[in-house]
Amino acid sequence: MKRLVVLISGSGSxxxxxxxxxAQGTCPAQVTAVISNKSDAYGLERARNAGIPTFSLSHKDFSSREAFDAELMTLIDSQHPDLVILAGFMRILTPEFTxxxxxxxxxxxPSLLPKYKGLNTHQRAIEAGDKLHGATVHFVTEELDGGPLxxxxxxxxxxxxxxxxxxxxxHILEHQIYPMAIDWYCCDRLTLSPDGTVLLDNASLPSTGHIHRSS
Structure with missing residues (x-):
């Protein structure tokens, strides 16, 4: 069983x-901890309802981003995770962390990266007159919203x-593709090679990643 640690800041959808x-039992993984930088995040209640240990670590209690991330790493590592999942964790992470x-x-x-990194992605897509929009799961690197897709x-x-x-x-689309990517990783189908290539079933994915089309 792969051990998953999930980081949240909000509702935790x-x-x-x-x-x-x-809960379907088809993926060999379990969430062993949920961590939030906000003690009142509703996602912590979701985790407690599922019997999952929760932790709150406020960034406001630290003098620098580096100090917060160092403590956060210590907390995460105490759970011995195979995969760390950012699920609405509203923090820019330091290079040391990534x-x-x-x-x-x-x-x-919530965009088709590399389009619309950062915030207000839905407004920006509409204003640009885009025909397509969506969401992207990616490996995290030092570049904000810039890791391999x-x-x-x-x-x-x-x-x-x-x-x-x-x-x-x-949001509905996110709830479909995030578990999909996690399943691939936990079933040892998905890896990130040292040169930054994403491999699925030992074949390199295109730069856009795997495409899941909503009906």
């Missing part, structure tokens, strides 16, 4: 999707879409 997927977990640190971003979920932007409606549709 992706965490719930992961827990629901793992290097420490290189090849075993996932993030999900694993899988992208795509959907059509409808004429009636606004940022809120588009966000809701993308």
């Amino acid at each position: 992706n965490l719930q999707a992961i827990l629901d997927y793992l 290097r420490h977990y290189s090849g075993r640190l996932f993030n999900i971003h 694993i899988v992208q979920g795509q959907l059509d932007i409808n004429p009636e879409d606004n940022p809120d409606s588009l966000a809701q549709r993308v």
Whole structure:
């Protein structure tokens, strides 16, 4: 069984999707801890309801980003994780942190990377007149939202879409592709090679990652 540590800052909807997927029993993994930088994050309640140990570590208690990340690494490593999962963890991570977990640190971003790194992705996609939008699961590197892509979920932007409606549709897509990527990793189908190539079943993925199309 692979050991998963999930980092959150908010409601934990992706965490719930992961827990629901793992509950099916087909993926050889378990979430062994959920950590938040906000003690009132609802995702911690989701974890407690599932009987998973939770930890709260406020970045406001540390004098620097480096000091916080160092303590966070100590906490994560105490759980001996095979994979660390960022699920709405609203922190920019230091290079030391990302290097420490290189090849075993996932993030999900609400855009078709490399488009729209950062915030307000749904508004930006609509304003740009894009026909397609979606979400991306990627390995985390020092570059913000810039690590090698694993899988992208795509959907059509409808004429009636606004940022809120588009966000809701993308959330559904996130809940499909994040467990998929985690399953690949935990079944030893997915790896990150030293040169940054993502391999799925020993074949290199294209630069866009695997494409999952929403109906």
